[in-house]
Amino acid sequence: MKGLVIKNTGSWYTVLTDDGQLLDCKVKGNFRIKGIRSTNPVAVGDRVSIEVSGEGPEVRGWITEIEDRRNYIIRKSINLSKQSHILAANVDQALLVVTVSRPETSTTFIDRFLASAEAYRVPVILIFNKVDILSDEELHYQQMMMNLYETVGYECRAVSATTGQGVEELRPLLEGKITLLSGNSGVGKSTLINRLVPHANQRVADISEAHQTGMHTTTFSEMIPLTSLTSHPSPLTSKSWLIDTPGIKGFGTFDMEREELTSYFREIFEFSKQCRFSDCTHTHEPGCAVLKAVEDHYIAQSRYQSYLSMLDDKDENKYREAY
Numbered sequence: 001m002k003g004l005v006i007k008n009t010g011s012w013y014t015v016l017t018d019d020g021q022l023l024d025c026k027v028k029g030n031f032r033i034k035g036i037r038s039t040n041p042v043a044v045g046d047r048v049s050i051e052v053s054g055e056g057p058e059v060r061g062w063i064t065e066i067e068d069r070r071n072y073i074i075r076k077s078i079n080l081s082k083q084s085h086i087l088a089a090n091v092d093q094a095l096l097v098v099t100v101s102r103p104e105t106s107t108t109f110i111d112r113f114l115a116s117a118e119a120y121r122v123p124v125i126l127i128f129n130k131v132d133i134l135s136d137e138e139l140h141y142q143q144m145m146m147n148l149y150e151t152v153g154y155e156c157r158a159v160s161a162t163t164g165q166g167v168e169e170l171r172p173l174l175e176g177k178i179t180l181l182s183g184n185s186g187v188g189k190s191t192l193i194n195r196l197v198p199h200a201n202q203r204v205a206d207i208s209e210a211h212q213t214g215m216h217t218t219t220f221s222e223m224i225p226l227t228s229l230t231s232h233p234s235p236l237t238s239k240s241w242l243i244d245t246p247g248i249k250g251f252g253t254f255d256m257e258r259e260e261l262t263s264y265f266r267e268i269f270e271f272s273k274q275c276r277f278s279d280c281t282h283t284h285e286p287g288c289a290v291l292k293a294v295e296d297h298y299i300a301q302s303r304y305q306s307y308l309s310m311l312d313d314k315d316e317n318k319y320r321e322a323y
Contacts, residue, residue: 001061005046006223006241013042015050015061025050025061042066043086044221044243045178071120073180075248088180088221088243093123095170097183097192099130100142105184107145111306113182114154115264119256122180125155125173129188132160148300152267161192170196174226178241185247193244197224221245258311262290265307267299281311 003023007014013025027042028051042048047067054060072089096113098105110126117124126149128142146156159166173179174196181189225238256264262282263269268290272280276287285291293299 001050001052002067003048003050004223005042005044005048005063007220008040008042008044008222009220013063015048015063017050023050023052023059023061025063028062028064039085043072043089044223044245045072045089045091045180047090071122073116073120073122073182075116087182087245090178091122091180091243092177093125093173094180094182095125095127097127097129097181097187097189099184099187100128100145101134101138102130103184103186105187107302108306108309109184110149111265111303112310115256115261115306115310118264118266119260125157127170127183127192128156128158129161129192131158131165132163148302152303159192161188161195164195167192167195174240174242176239178223178243180243180245182245183247187247189244189247193224193242197226197242256310261307261310265303267293267303268307271299283308283311 001017001019003015003017003021005013006016006022011026013027015023015025017023025048042063046069048063049065049067050061050063052059052061069089071091073087073091073094074084075087094113094117096110098110114124126146128146131139131142134142142158146158150156157166157170159170161167181193183189222244224242224244226240226242258281259279262272268282271289271293272282274289275282275285277285280288280290282288282290290299290304294301294304
């Protein structure tokens, strides 16, 4: 029997089988030792093969095999730096929810997420949330941020999940697609999901006033059917899904070779073609077109610093917990 993993609670997985059943499944004992260096060898969005045991309410499934993934979003595990944590697999796109205030999402975090998505060919749309609470100065800064990323080639949307401003315009972007929703804790992902999918009943927590950081409200990954976007009345036949993931504070990069990193920053890659040396690291070499572009403001300083911080990861082999 085959199916789609739509929920992961750590030890149990909910699988939507191809014949429309929802089964609670576990991974077969020997599955974890097959060289999968991940804290979660099975991820939400995986297509899997399962064996079923038991009858009636006692029926349980055992995941025996994962089908080849067409892509995934991955980061280093917080606790085990040598292992990875797969946020989701087989996605059509990602919405990265960011805020310029309360809490502020750093450009380094944004750039690390974008680079990881580039590595696995996952398109990203940046959602700038909480426009309803921003001052004129903060709105100006947000517009500068949006201009920066749009110039690089990323679509940006400004919304307020609380008031609904701009949210309806997101619906056409989600139709018929599996969309990963990610971002720092506290940026309003759960509020946005509640606005898009009222039946989802996502828990919403207040921002910690003391630290201006988010309080985790999602503790597991889950695929939420967007039945309102399709003609199908049952969530079991939904073609549009949102994958909700726990809020993340840092984004350590994983399995990226130093020489590949340039290609995950679109504008840096374009200028790198003009460098004097083919193995240029864009840090000190003479005739480096990237350094010249940074000096001439064709490449944003923030993006270049993010590139350097990821190079630093490769040198130090360390996980950057928070930005």
